[in-house]
Amino acid sequence: MFPPRSSSSETAAYSAPMRWRVGVAVGVAALMLLLVWWWRPVLLMPGTRVLVMQGGDPYVRALMRTISASESNVLRPYHVLYGGGYVWTLDKHPNRCERIGRGPNKGNCSTAAGRYQLLAGTWVELAARHHPQRTNDPLDAMQLSFAPIYQDTVVYAWLSEPRWGNLSAQLRQGQVQPVLRRLSGTWTSLGYGIENNSMSRELPRVYQRVLQDELERAPKTALSTPDAQQKGRAAVAARP
Numbered sequence: 001m002f003p004p005r006s007s008s009s010e011t012a013a014y015s016a017p018m019r020w021r022v023g024v025a026v027g028v029a030a031l032m033l034l035l036v037w038w039w040r041p042v043l044l045m046p047g048t049r050v051l052v053m054q055g056g057d058p059y060v061r062a063l064m065r066t067i068s069a070s071e072s073n074v075l076r077p078y079h080v081l082y083g084g085g086y087v088w089t090l091d092k093h094p095n096r097c098e099r100i101g102r103g104p105n106k107g108n109c110s111t112a113a114g115r116y117q118l119l120a121g122t123w124v125e126l127a128a129r130h131h132p133q134r135t136n137d138p139l140d141a142m143q144l145s146f147a148p149i150y151q152d153t154v155v156y157a158w159l160s161e162p163r164w165g166n167l168s169a170q171l172r173q174g175q176v177q178p179v180l181r182r183l184s185g186t187w188t189s190l191g192y193g194i195e196n197n198s199m200s201r202e203l204p205r206v207y208q209r210v211l212q213d214e215l216e217r218a219p220k221t222a223l224s225t226p227d228a229q230q231k232g233r234a235a236v237a238a239r240p
Contacts, residue, residue, distance in 0.1 A: 045199075047073035047115075048210050050217070053152030058214035059171040060159055063179065064116070064152070065214075066207040070189040070199040071117040078148040082112040090146040095120040114151045117187070123154075130157035171211075176204045 047069040051061055072080050079086045083098040097109035111120040118126070123146070128138040131154055133145065144150070159167055170179050177191075180203060184192035191200040199206070 045069050045073055045206065046075045047071070047077050048206060049077070050213075051152045052078075052148040053156060056156055057160075057168045058218040059168045059211065060156060062207055062211035062214045063159065063167065063171060064155060065210040066180075066203055067183070067187055067190070068115045069206050069210075070203055071187055072115050073199060077115040078151055080114070080117075082110040082117060087113070090114075090148070092143055093118070093120050093123045093146045095142070114146060115148070116151060116155050118151075118155075126154050126158050130154045176207050180204070 048065045051064060053061075068077050074080050074084070076086060078090065079088070081087060081094060081096060081098055083101070085096075085098065087094045087096075093111075094113045095111050096113070097111050099109050100106055112118065113120075113123075120142070124138070124141040127144045127150075128134055128141040131141065131144045131150060133150075134141060164182065167179055180190045181192045184190040189200055191203055
C-alpha cells in the first residue's frame with residue numbers, strides 16, 4: 001500500500017521555512033560584504049593594498065592607493081599589463097604594446113604597466129629624474145628596475161613635484177575631487193578623463209577609507225603640522 005501523497009499546501013508549508021533560511025543567509029552574506037567594504041576595502045579591492053615603499057606623507061600614499069584602485073585593481077597590481085596580462089619579472093619596464101580593444105583609442109596599443117599603469121615613455125622620463133639607481137645618462141632609464149619598491153618611489157616623488165602644487169596640503173584640506181580632476185589628464189580613469197571605469201565614481205570614498213588606514217599606520221612624525229592629526233580626522237570624516 002502506497003503512502004498518501006503530500007498535498008500542495010503541505011509542500012508549500014515545508015518550503016516556506018527553507019526560503020526563509022535562504023533569505024536570511026543571503027542577507028547575512030550581503031551585510032558581511034558591506035562591512036568588509038566599509039572597514040577593510042583592501043579585501044574587496046586588491047588595488048588598494050598598502051604600498052611596498054615605506055614612509056612618506058600618508059595623504060600622498062593614500063592618493064597612490066586610490067589611483068591604483070582604478071588603474072590596477074587586481075591581485076598582482078605591480079605585475080599587471082594593460083589589458084589584464086601579467087609579467088613575471090620586473091627587472092625593467094616591460095614595454096609591451098598591448099592592443100586597445102575599446103574606448104576612444106580602440107585599435108591602438110598601450111605600453112602601460114605596473115601598479116600605476118605607466119607608459120614606457122613616461123616611466124623613462126620619470127625614472128631619469130627620480131629612480132634611486134639613475135645615472136647621469138637619461139638613456140639608461142629604460143634599463144632601471146621596475147620592481148614594486150621603485151614603482152612606488154618614482155610615482156611618490158613625481159606626485160611631490162611642484163608642478164602639481166602641494167597635493168598633500170590640498171588633500172589635508174579635503175580637496176580630494178579637485179586633486180583627482182587635476183591628475184585625470186595623466187590617469188584618465190580618475191573620474192574626469194576619457195576612459196572612466198566602474199571604479200571612477202567610487203574613488204573619493206575609496207580615498208577616505210585608505211586615508212584612515214594610512215593615518216593609523218603613520219608615525220606621528222609623518223604629520224608635519226601640530227594640528228595635522230585633527231585635520232586628518234576632519235578630512236576622513238568629510239564625504240564628497
